[in-house]
Amino acid sequence: MTYPDIGHFVPRRREECGIFGIHGHPEAAKLTYFGLYALQHRGQESAGISVSDGCQVRDYKHMGLVSEVFKEEILKQLKGHLAIGHVRYSTTGSSLIANAQPFVVMHGGEYYAIAHNGNLVNAWNLRNELERRGSIFQSTMDTEVIVHLMAMNLGYGFEEALVKALGRVRGAYSIVMCSRNKLIGARDPKGFRPLCIGRLNDSYVLASETCALDLIEAAYVRDVEPGEIVVIDEHGLRSMKPFPVSRPAYCIFEFIYFARPDSSIFGQNVYLFRKRLGRLMAGENALTADITMPFPDSGNYAALGFAEASNIPLEMGIIRNHYVGRTFIQPTQAMRDFGVRIKLNPVRELLNGKRVIIVEDSIIRGTTTRTRINTIRDAGAKEVHMVVSCPPHRHPCPYGIDFSTKGELIAANHSVEQIRDFIGLDSLHYLSLEGLLKAAGTTTRNHNFCLACLTGDYPVPLEEVVRKDCFETF
Amino acid sequence: MTYPDIGHFVPRRREECGIFGIHGHPEAAKLTYFGLYALQHRGQESAGISVSDGCQVRDYKHMGLVSEVFKEEILKQLKGHLAIGHVRYSTTGSSLIANAQPFVVMHGGEYYAIAHNGNLVNAWNLRNELERRGSIFQSTMDTEVIVHLMAMNLGYGFEEALVKALGRVRGAYSIVMCSRNKLIGARDPKGFRPLCIGRLNDSYVLASETCALDLIEAAYVRDVEPGEIVVIDEHGLRSMKPFPVSRPAYCIFEFIYFARPDSSIFGQNVYLFRKRLGRLMAGENALTADITMPFPDSGNYAALGFAEASNIPLEMGIIRNHYVGRTFIQPTQAMRDFGVRIKLNPVRELLNGKRVIIVEDSIIRGTTTRTRINTIRDAGAKEVHMVVSCPPHRHPCPYGIDFSTKGELIAANHSVEQIRDFIGLDSLHYLSLEGLLKAAGTTTRNHNFCLACLTGDYPVPLEEVVRKDCFETF
Amino acid sequence: MTYPDIGHFVPRRREECGIFGIHGHPEAAKLTYFGLYALQHRGQESAGISVSDGCQVRDYKHMGLVSEVFKEEILKQLKGHLAIGHVRYSTTGSSLIANAQPFVVMHGGEYYAIAHNGNLVNAWNLRNELERRGSIFQSTMDTEVIVHLMAMNLGYGFEEALVKALGRVRGAYSIVMCSRNKLIGARDPKGFRPLCIGRLNDSYVLASETCALDLIEAAYVRDVEPGEIVVIDEHGLRSMKPFPVSRPAYCIFEFIYFARPDSSIFGQNVYLFRKRLGRLMAGENALTADITMPFPDSGNYAALGFAEASNIPLEMGIIRNHYVGRTFIQPTQAMRDFGVRIKLNPVRELLNGKRVIIVEDSIIRGTTTRTRINTIRDAGAKEVHMVVSCPPHRHPCPYGIDFSTKGELIAANHSVEQIRDFIGLDSLHYLSLEGLLKAAGTTTRNHNFCLACLTGDYPVPLEEVVRKDCFETF
Amino acid sequence: MTYPDIGHFVPRRREECGIFGIHGHPEAAKLTYFGLYALQHRGQESAGISVSDGCQVRDYKHMGLVSEVFKEEILKQLKGHLAIGHVRYSTTGSSLIANAQPFVVMHGGEYYAIAHNGNLVNAWNLRNELERRGSIFQSTMDTEVIVHLMAMNLGYGFEEALVKALGRVRGAYSIVMCSRNKLIGARDPKGFRPLCIGRLNDSYVLASETCALDLIEAAYVRDVEPGEIVVIDEHGLRSMKPFPVSRPAYCIFEFIYFARPDSSIFGQNVYLFRKRLGRLMAGENALTADITMPFPDSGNYAALGFAEASNIPLEMGIIRNHYVGRTFIQPTQAMRDFGVRIKLNPVRELLNGKRVIIVEDSIIRGTTTRTRINTIRDAGAKEVHMVVSCPPHRHPCPYGIDFSTKGELIAANHSVEQIRDFIGLDSLHYLSLEGLLKAAGTTTRNHNFCLACLTGDYPVPLEEVVRKDCFETF
Ligand SMILES: Nc1ncnc2c1ncn2[C@@H]1O[C@H](COP(=O)(O)OP(=O)(O)O)[C@@H](O)[C@H]1O
Ligand SMILES: Nc1ncnc2c1ncn2[C@@H]1O[C@H](COP(=O)(O)OP(=O)(O)O)[C@@H](O)[C@H]1O
Ligand SMILES: Nc1ncnc2c1ncn2[C@@H]1O[C@H](COP(=O)(O)OP(=O)(O)O)[C@@H](O)[C@H]1O
Ligand SMILES: Nc1ncnc2c1ncn2[C@@H]1O[C@H](COP(=O)(O)OP(=O)(O)O)[C@@H](O)[C@H]1O
Ligand code: SF4
Ligand code: SF4
Ligand code: SF4
Ligand code: SF4
Ligand SMILES: [Mg+2]
Ligand SMILES: [Mg+2]
Ligand SMILES: [Mg+2]
Ligand SMILES: [Mg+2]
Incomplete structure (x- = not known):
C-alpha cells in the first residue's frame, strides 16, 4: 500500500457509491450480492459485503466489479441473516483497498459495519479534532469520521451515539450500517442521495435505487426520508427523526444521468423523466434533420422523446460494443480516437450523407x-x-458526484458558442432550467432539488478546510 | 486435463469462431488483439494469437475474453510483423485449452499456425484414416486434420500441400494461417462463413467481419472469394482458385443474428439488412398495439424498421444491463426467472396496462x-x-453454428400455434422465406444463400461417421 | 475476513517474530528483504516491509514466506532510504492478514510503522481502558496498544510519547519503529528477546539476530541494551534509558533451540553454546552405544559435542529432506507416521542392529x-x-515463545520415566540446570537469564485478564 | 509459448528426471504424489501425474515443485487405480510446459502416457526421419520419438509396437508408461539410470530410487534389469527381455552425488558408499589440520568417513539455510558472493584461525x-x-546428466594445480579411479559402471546429428 505524501494528504472527496442492506433473511449475503449487482453502475471500483450471524461478523471486500469480487465459495462463507453491501467509484489514482467499504470496527466487544454514499463537507475538520484527542484513523474515508464520533459517545448507548455522531457531520450522506443484530439506514436532512426501503417476505431491505429491489423481487415500501434514521431488528422497523426539518435538495443529476432508467428515485421513474426531457427539448428547439440518434445508452431515452415530438426518425447510428470493459491496452500511436471507437462504432452505411441530430444527456468536460x-x-x-x-x-x-474540479467543466468558462466550436458541431442546444424542472413536474420556485452544479446555489455551505495545522506538530 | 472416456470420444462439432490475420506491420500482435476485440461476439470462450518475427514463432492462448486473456506485458512479448488470431465459442462441457486456437505445429524445421472458423463434415473419417497411417493427434479439432493432411504432402512444397489438404476436406471453413513468413487466407468453395481482406498502409489484413477493419482503421478491399486461397508475403498478395466453381451458400443466419450490425458481410451492411427485415414484417402483418419494443440488442434494428413501417411507437421497454458477464452465482431458490431479469429488466411504469409488440430476431429453443x-x-x-x-x-x-441438436429446436416438431402457446403470447408471426430473401435483394430462385436450418436443404451433404472402427484395433 | 465470535474474543498471545530495520541506505527495502530472509526461522506465517522516502510511506505485507511474499516488482515499488520489516509466526487458526506487521498508522499528518517481537502481559487490560476512552482498534495485536498509548501523548512530542507509552506496558518486547525520518529500536527492561545494532557503511541496522547482519555484510556494533531506546536519524544514533535498571532475563530457549546456530545473541555464539551443551551431557551421563546421532538439524551441534566427549562415533542416521515445506497433502489412511517420515527418513542399512544414542535439543509435547x-x-x-x-x-x-498451554507440556505432569516410556526409549537423560548454566558460563546464582519455562520462576509477573467487562456495555 | 528460432532448433538434451508408477491402488494419484515428493531432488522444474480409471485418462502437469504443482483439490480429480508420474529438471532457458511429462497421446481410441528419465543419442535423426514420413511432433522431447515409433507399429499390437520402438532408439532410458489398463516399466540395455520395483499389498510400484518406496511403505522387490520390459496389469507382472544382453553401464555419478543418501541403487546403499569414499580419501592422502568439514549436505557423508579415518575432528563449519528456495531477488551490487552466502553461512567464531579440510563430492565448473x-x-x-x-x-x-558442455568442465583443460589456484586452496586432492571403484567393491577391470565423464570411454557411441536437412525442404 502506498500512503500519500504529506503535502498532498487530503481525504478523498466526492465518491459515487451504491449501498444495500437486508435484515432477517437466511441468505442475506447472497441477496446483498444481487442487490449490489443491480447497483453496479453506482460504483465499479470496489465491492464489499459484511454479514452477521448474530455472533460472528464476517466481511469480504476487494477492488473490482461485484461479479469479479464475489465467487460462490466466498459467498458461502459469508453466513448470516443480516448483511450490508457497498459498491464504490473513484476517479483518482489513490484508490486504495483500505478505502473499500463496508468499514468494520470491533469496539468494546461489539462490531460495527458501515457503508456510505455521499460526501461530508466538514470531514477534514472533524478528523483533525478527533486526532488531537488521540483517535487513530485507518483510512481517508469520511465514513470513518462518523464511526469515531460514535465511539466517543457509546457510553450513551448505540442509537444515541449514532444520533450524536450524525448531528456533528454536515453534507450529503445515505448510510446503511449494522451491528451484530441491527440494521440501520440513515439519510442526511437534505436527502441529496436516494435510499429506499423494500420488503421481501419477512425481511426488510434498504437500497440506493429500486432496481435493486426489482432484481431480488422485493416490493418497494417507501423511501427513507431526508433526516430519518430507521432501525431494523427482530422487532421490526423503528423510525427516528432527530434533526430539524428543512427543504430537501434531491440531486437532479441522478435523474439526468446517474441513476438507472428502470429505477424510480425521489418518487419518479427515471426512464419516463428522461423521455419527458427529450420531448421538452424538441419543444424548445425547432430543428431540421434526416435522423435523430442518441449516444447510447445514456442518450437513448431522451432521444426517444425527442424523435417522437420532433418527428425526425430515430436511428441507432452508433453501436455500443457489448464487451467494453474498464481497461484497455494502449492502442498504437497511429490509432486516433481509439478509446471512443472501441466503445461506440458508427454505422457508416447509415450516416453517410445524412443531417444528424445527436441527443446527449449532459456535457461535462x-x-x-x-x-x-x-x-x-x-x-x-x-x-x-x-x-x-x-x-x-x-x-x-x-455532495458526492465527481465531475472533477471546476477548472475542468467546459461550461464554467466557455460560452455555448465556444463549446459548440470546440466540439465541432453545426449547432448546440441545451435544455433550459425551466424545461428541466418542468420535466420534474415542478418549477424554479417550488422545487425540492439540488441544482448547485447548474446554478452555483449550494444548499449546504462548503466548509473551509483548515489545512495548516497538519504541519504544526512536527 | 481430462481426456474423454472412449465411449464418448467424438471430435467437437459446430464451432462459432472469429479469425484475424495481419502481415507486414511492426505491431502485428497488438493489431490482432484489437481485431479480436472487435470480433469478440463470434467467440467468448477462448482467445489466442500467434506471431512470427520471421524467425521465432510465439503464441499465447487461454480460456476467457480477449481483454482477460491478453495483458500489456503478454502482448509486448509477442514480437513480430506477422500474426494471426482466433476467438472461439463452445457450448459443451468438454471445452479444453488444448482445443484453443491458433493451432501451432513445428514440422521439418518450419512452424505452421492455423485458425479456423466453420465445421468440416468429413473430419472424423479423415482422422481415422490418418491415425491408421501412424499420425498422432493432439486435439479433437477439425483444424488438426487439415494440418496432418498438409504434413503428408509437404514434399510437394507448402502451397501445393495446402491445396492437396483442402482438396480432401468437405464442409464450411474460413481459415487464416501463417508460416514464418507468409500469411494465408482460405475460404471453402461454398463460402459459408465470411472472410474479408483489408489494407492498412502497407499491411494486408484478413478478418471475419469488417467491424474488425473499422476498429484498426484499415480500409476494406474485398472479400476472400468462395474457394479462393490468398497468399500474402513480402511480394504482396497472390490468389489461387484451385477448386471447381459452384453456387455459393452464404450463411443467412450471419445476417439475421450472428454478425455485428455495424459490419458488412457477403457484400451488404448488417444493420440495414435487419431494418429491412423489420419493415417487411410490418408489411406481412397488420397488427394493432400501443408500443413496439425489441428484446435488446439483437431485436433493435428490426424493431426500428417495424416501428417506422407500422407507425406503432418504439419504446425501450426492457433495459439491457451493462454489466452482464458470462457467469452468475446461482440465485436463491425463490428467485424465479432470475437469469433473464439480471440481463433484461422491464420498465414497469412504461409497460403497465399496455398492448405490446415484441420484435425478436429468431426463436431457437x-x-x-x-x-x-x-x-x-x-x-x-x-x-x-x-x-x-x-x-x-x-x-x-x-456448418459451424451451434443451435444444439434437432431435438432442441422448438420449431422442429411444434406448430406456430404450439410455439405461441408455449411462449405465452397473444399472437406470433414469423417472417416468410420470401420476405427474408427480399430483404437480401434476391428471391427463392436465384439466391446465393445457405438456408438449410430453415428449409432442410443442405448445400454440402453430411457424411456418415463410421464410428465402429475405433474399437477394432484393441 | 472473519472476526471472532465475542465469546472467544481474546487478543492473540505468544508470538515468535523476527524484526529488522535500516536507516540511510538507498536500497533500504531490498536490504530489509535480505535481513528478513536471514530471520525467516523466527516467523514463517507472514512477512512485511514498510519503507519511507522521507515523504511518502509505502508498505507491503502478506501471509507466506519472505521469498513468497516479496517479488522483484514489489520491492522496486518500495522506494526509500528508511525501512523496517517483520516476520511473524503463529500457531492458532485465527491468523489474520490484519494481524501481519509492520503496523502502520497515519496520525496528525505523520506516519508511524512499528514491528514487534515479544508478548505484553498487560495488553488486554490496557486495550479495555483505551476503548472506554473512545479509541478504535484495527487488530488484536499487542503492538496496536503501544501505538494508541503514543497517540494519546503526541502533544508532548514523539519521543516523549514513546517513552510514556512504553512506560505503561509490561512484558517482553523488542521493537523497531519508523516515522518518515527516524528509525527507532527499543528493548524491554528485562531484555527477554535479542536485538542488535549493526553498521553498513553510513547506514545503521537493527536486527533480531546477527545472522541478518552477516548476510547483508553489515558489521556487528553492539546489542540494544535492556531498557534502552535508540533513535536513528540523519544526525546519527542517540540512546535513551528512561526506565529503572533491573537484572536482565535473557530467554535461555533462544540458545537451546530458537536462534540460528550461526548467530551470536546475548553476547555468545549459538553453535558453540550448543556444542558445549553436548559435551556437558556426555559428562553427566556415561552411556554405551554403537553410534551417536542427532535429530537434524536442531540436534546437530549438541551431537557433535556429545560424540567428541563420549567417543561414540557420530552418524547422520536420519536424513532431513531438502524439500519439506509447510503444508502437506493428507496421506492415505494406511500411511503411519507419515508426517515424520517425509521430513526425516532413517537410513535402514546404517541403523539395522545398532545401539543408538539420539541427541535432541528439547522435548515439548x-x-x-x-x-x-x-x-x-x-x-x-x-x-x-x-x-x-x-x-x-x-x-x-x-514472553513470546509459543509452547502451547501448560496442559500440553509433557513434563508438566509426567516423570522422566513416564516420558521415557511414552516416547518408547531404552533410557532418557535430561541435562541439569547447573549444566545448562555452566554452558552459558554462569551459575544458578549469578545468571542473567529467564528460566521460567524450566523453573516456574517468572521474572515479570503475569497480569490477571479482567474479561468480564467486555460483556457489560451491551 | 515461444518456439525456438530455427537456427537454434535442437531437441533438448541431458535431462535429469525422476519417474514413478503404480498399478492396482484406489489412491494411485496420491501415492504417485508422495513418490514424486521423495524423488523431488531428481527434478525441480516441473511435475506431472497421469492417471487412468480404466476408461477415462486424466493428467495434470505444471512448472514447479511437486508440492507447489499438486494441491488436494487437483489430486481429488485425478481418480483411478493406475498412475504414472514424473519430475523434471532442466538447466536451459527454453524450458517449456509443453515439454513437461508425462506425455499423453490419444491414438486409435486408446491413450498412452509415458514418463522418461535419460537421454537418447539418436533422437534427432529419428525425428527427422519420422517428420519426413508425415509425423507431426508436439514437443522437443526424446520421449515423443518413442511414441511416434510406436504409433507406426500399433498394427502389430501394443507390446510388439513398444519392443519395435525401443529397438530403434539408442542411449539411456528408464521409462514408465501406461495405457488405460497396463503399467509398463522399461530400462535400456546398459541400465544407465536406476529403476526399481516395489510392492504395496496388492499393488506394484515402479520408482527411480528406493527412497520413494520407503515413503509410501512399499517393500523393495528388485530392480528392473538392464534391457528388461515389465508389463503390469490385473494378471500381475510379466517380464520381457527382447534385446541382446551386454555388459551394464550403471552411472557412477548417481552414487557420487545425484541419488539420495537414504536410497539404494544398483544394489548398494548410497550413504554407506559415500562414507567409504571418505575413508578411502583419508587413506590416499595424509593431511594435517584442525577440523574436517563438509560443504553440506552433499559432502556430509564422505566427511563422516574422512573424519573417522583421519582422526581430524568433524565440525559443521558452514550452516545450510533451511529456507533456500530456487529463485532469489537480485542482491545489491555491493553484496559479493551473495548467492553462496544465502545458502551456506560460515560460523565465524568456529573457523577463525583454524586449518580446515573441506570435503566435497565433485567439482564441475x-x-x-x-x-x-x-x-x-x-x-x-x-x-x-x-x-x-x-x-x-x-x-x-x-546419457542424461547435465554438466553443461565440455568447455565448462574446469578439469577438461586445467591441471589439478591450476584448479587449486583458481579455487584458492592451499591444497587439492582428488580420489583416484581405483579408489572410486574400490568403494564400489570392484576394480577398473571388472566393473559394471559408466565412467565416461571421468575417463572419456563412452559405453554407447554418440550419433552424428545430421542438421543440414532441416534447411533443405524450405
Ligand atoms: N460487440 C458488439 N457490439 C454491438 N452489437 C453486437 C456486438 N456483438 C454482437 N452484437 C449484436 O448483438 C446481438 C446480440 O445481442 P443480444 O440480443 O443482447 O444477445 P443475445 O440475443 O445473444 O442474448 C446480435 O444481433 C449481434 O448482431
Ligand atoms: N446496469 C445498467 N443497465 C442499464 N442501464 C444502465 C445501467 N447502469 C447505468 N445505466 C444507464 O446507462 C447510462 C450510462 O451509459 P452510457 O451512456 O453507455 O455510459 P457513459 O455515458 O457513462 O459512457 C446512464 O444513463 C444510466 O442511467
Ligand atoms: N530430498 C533430499 N533429502 C536429503 N538429501 C537429499 C535430498 N535430495 C538430494 N539429497 C542429497 O543432497 C545432496 C545435494 O545437496 P546440496 O549439497 O545441499 O546441494 P548442491 O550440492 O546441489 O548445491 C546430494 O548429494 C543428494 O544426495
Ligand atoms: N535458516 C536456518 N538455517 C539453518 N539453521 C536454522 C535455520 N533456521 C533455524 N535453524 C536452526 O535449525 C533448528 C531447527 O531445525 P529442525 O530441527 O530441522 O526443525 P524443528 O526442530 O523445528 O523441526 C534450530 O535449532 C535452529 O537453530
Ligand atoms: S451539485 Fe449537482 S451533482 Fe451535486 S448533488 Fe447537486 S445536483 Fe447533484
Ligand atoms: S444451416 Fe443455417 S446457420 Fe448453418 S450455415 Fe446454413 S444458414 Fe447458416
Ligand atoms: S519462559 Fe522460557 S521460552 Fe519464555 S522467555 Fe523465559 S526462557 Fe524463554
Ligand atoms: S557419463 Fe558420467 S554422468 Fe553420464 S552416465 Fe556416465 S557416469 Fe553417469
Ligand atoms: Mg453516455
Ligand atoms: Mg437477443
Ligand atoms: Mg528439531
Ligand atoms: Mg553440494
Missing part, C-alpha cells in the same frame, strides 16, 4: 463528446447538431 | 423467450404479440 | 519425538537412548 | 566452490585444503 462527433463526421455525416438534456454544468459538486 | 415474456406480463403488459425476423428454425446446422 | 523413535526402531535399531540438551519444560512462556 | 572458499577465508580460516570424492570430471555426459 466536452473532450469525449468532441472525439465522438469526430467519428460521426468521419463516417460521412453532412450536418451534426446536438441537443443536451440539461443546462450547462458550471459548478463543482461537493 | 423458445425457453429464454418464454421467461422474458413472463417478466413482461409481470410488469403489467395487457397484450403481448411477437414478430420474428425469419422463418422457423427446423433443422440443425452442420 | 513428546508426540513428534515418539513417532520419530518409532521409525528408528522400524529401521532395525536394537537399543535407542536419548539425551536432551536442557532440563524438562514444565511451565508455559508468557 | 569450480566457480561455486571458489566463492564458497572465499567466504571460508573471510571468516578467518588460516589454511584451507580440499578433498574431492571422485577423479576430475573431464568429459560431458550424453
